[in-house]
Amino acid sequence: MPTATVEDYLKQILIGEQSAPGERVATGAVAAALGVTPGSVTAMMKTLAEAGLVDYEAYAGATLSAAGRRLALHVLRRHRLIELFLVEVLGYDWSEVHDEAERLEHAVSERLVDRIDEMLGRPAVDPHGDPIPTAAGQVAVPAVVPLAGVPARRSLRVARVLDQDAGFLRWIDVTGLAPGTLLHVLDRDEAAGTLALELGSGARLAVGLPAAAKILVALEGDQPSGVKRARQ
Amino acid sequence: MPTATVEDYLKQILIGEQSAPGERVATGAVAAALGVTPGSVTAMMKTLAEAGLVDYEAYAGATLSAAGRRLALHVLRRHRLIELFLVEVLGYDWSEVHDEAERLEHAVSERLVDRIDEMLGRPAVDPHGDPIPTAAGQVAVPAVVPLAGVPARRSLRVARVLDQDAGFLRWIDVTGLAPGTLLHVLDRDEAAGTLALELGSGARLAVGLPAAAKILVALEGDQPSGVKRARQ
């Protein structure tokens, strides 16, 4: 049985791989994400490689092995199902669930996670729009793109918010850009680095490109919940 | 912030104090309950005494300090609320909740526990009939006695089952002696060491005194949920 610490490292390596597919995950990226020193990460990388959970090469970084990916996907599944459960069943705000889930993900049994999954109707995504891996390790890969890259005059739906920071999520809340929101890009102002938006509610606002890069959208008119299954 | 291990030791010392009020809790009792060696307990006792959480005297055992009791009661509160939550909200059987709660009690925030408490309507007891401490550290002390000590010809209600062993709890289930059950003691057979019972359902059965010692009952006719509050 892996320790909570091992689970945290594996999860972080998986997230690193997902944000830059095909590349090795750097020691420093893991250190920054977990709030530990680079030396600690190097030490753990060797432990994980020893256990056959990652393929580690000094100075180059690590990739997950099949066994490591399997484990990491289970941790991610637990995390995201717990987040959704906290919102749906316990009335948490989606900006508050991350830290609670961070601790619970190491304490819940597979059995409890499956009950939660069942109770929530086997959901595909968590409150942030992040896809929830199935018990078998399958992840839905929705057809979404960053809002920052969308040209003017397109109709979109907010699908996912990448930043888990509570402050950012509260800003999303007050501007009304939560997942599910319909919106239209009125104009791109490349000079100012902003996008002018009109929401489904009729409200108009401008968002900066850095923020827009963290908001993933689906093109409306595409297949509504157009989702491919990939063994990822 | 105390570690999960410290919380486990404090909780166990509290349970030891409750089952033998006024006495110091022995090193060996804690070791047996937690499944560690006596040497580990001695080491931890010193750590806890150092931190002002217990009053420890070598070869005599430990008692909780005010700070230690406060902490231990919070752990017990978390444990019991989680047990009830698993039964009421997630459909667990009461014979299965103990191990799950054992891990979750160290991972839930005070905030989450309070939400659960609120959602369950600030319950007084968990599925086993064990009283749930309030957030302020108050514990209800119901007027209950072991079934083993009740004379014949009394009407009773099962209030609490002391043994958390899943096998014992399943036996309670199949015999129909779960908390809340009304029953009547038809006869005490001192020679055989059994009690003849008639349940509210009309079923008759005999239970041995060792089992009856682990079942606490309230005398029917007393104030129905006659409960005193004690700062314990």
Next chain:
DNA sequence: ATCATAAGTTTGAGTAATCAAAAAATCAAG
């Protein structure tokens, strides 16, 4: 091509927990 900087690794040490086994203290009979 070299050289400073950034990134990563190594080393040595510390913390929190554990155990096995030796040593010491307590208790209960006789």
Next chain:
DNA sequence: CTTGATTTTTTGATTACTCAAACTTATGAT
């Protein structure tokens, strides 16, 4: 009382992390 059994403590080692700081490797800019 003394002895023998039981309980508890001590000792020394181990595991799974962690960090700070010294050292090494890789990268990119001139």
